[in-house]
Amino acid sequence: MVHIIDGKAIAARVASGVAAQVQRLARERGVTPGLAVVLVGEDAASEIYVRRKVAQTTAVGMRSIEHRLPAVTSEAELLALIASLNADDDVHGILVQLPLPPQINAAKVLDAIDPCKDVDGFHPVNVGRLSSGTGGLIPCTPLGCMMLLDTVIDDFRGLKSVVIGKSNIVGKPVALLLLERECTVTVAHILTRNLPDIVRSADIVVVAAGAPGLVRGDWVKPGAVVIDVGINRIIDENGNRRIVGDVAFDEMDHVAGITPVPGGVGPMTIACLLANTVKAATRSSRDGSGCDADKMSE
């Protein structure tokens, strides 16, 4: 029988583990991890994401520092704020909510974040560490995908995995993490030929395409594990608004495990943000010496 991988329950376990680490940090080092969230402008979806992040940060006992800037904020102003957050010892994680308004170069802003505080894992130093398998902070959604896979797979070595989507925030880092576990990894994208045949050979299928119902039941071999990262807002045949993934969920009775949408990867993303923040705080508070290159490699 198909096993539904319950992202909500697993994320709750991760969050309670983080809460325990937060208490220990306070007890043993007198440190309360602080996560600064920067929101520029009034994008409705970003507002919702930020509100959820703030609520869950405080729920596990960490400090949430919110910076809401107007849509007309200049790049220089945002870079000045990042510099002040980098220098603030009470801030252990910095998250700049994307997208940013057009007058701001997002890559420049992400590059300005201290890699030790880069809890989104998007800074080139962390990207490089991930690709060389030398520690660093791992992007939240890919880390969440691996935690979900860990609940159903004991030994990844030699398993054939296919990642559909090659974005910097999901597809590529997931592929690198699977490679790190000694999987044989194929990365597919919009121009990949014979995608159904490629997927049919896989033991693990991770889909991050943003294409509703892309992966059909007859693409996936019996006993495979499917992680559906997609979040698509659709209007169904009855005229109702729904959120669906990139996988035709109802056609997956033969798989060994699958994440639902919603309730699969989504809840793991914020849980991993909390986990990254407590990790950053733990590193920087050890020996009271802040974070440096040596600590990053752990």
Ligand code: NAD
């Ligand atoms: P993106 O648009 O940056 O990249 C999509 C990738 O999928 C591209 O590499 C593209 O080539 C590939 N692709 C698109 N359509 C395809 C098709 N028909 N066949 C094969 N490949 C195809 O998207 P992203 O930021 O990586 O996000 C992907 C999806 O994951 C989106 O639905 C997004 O909303 C969702 N997402 C969810 C979370 C979460 O927390 N659950 C986090 C990030 C992204």
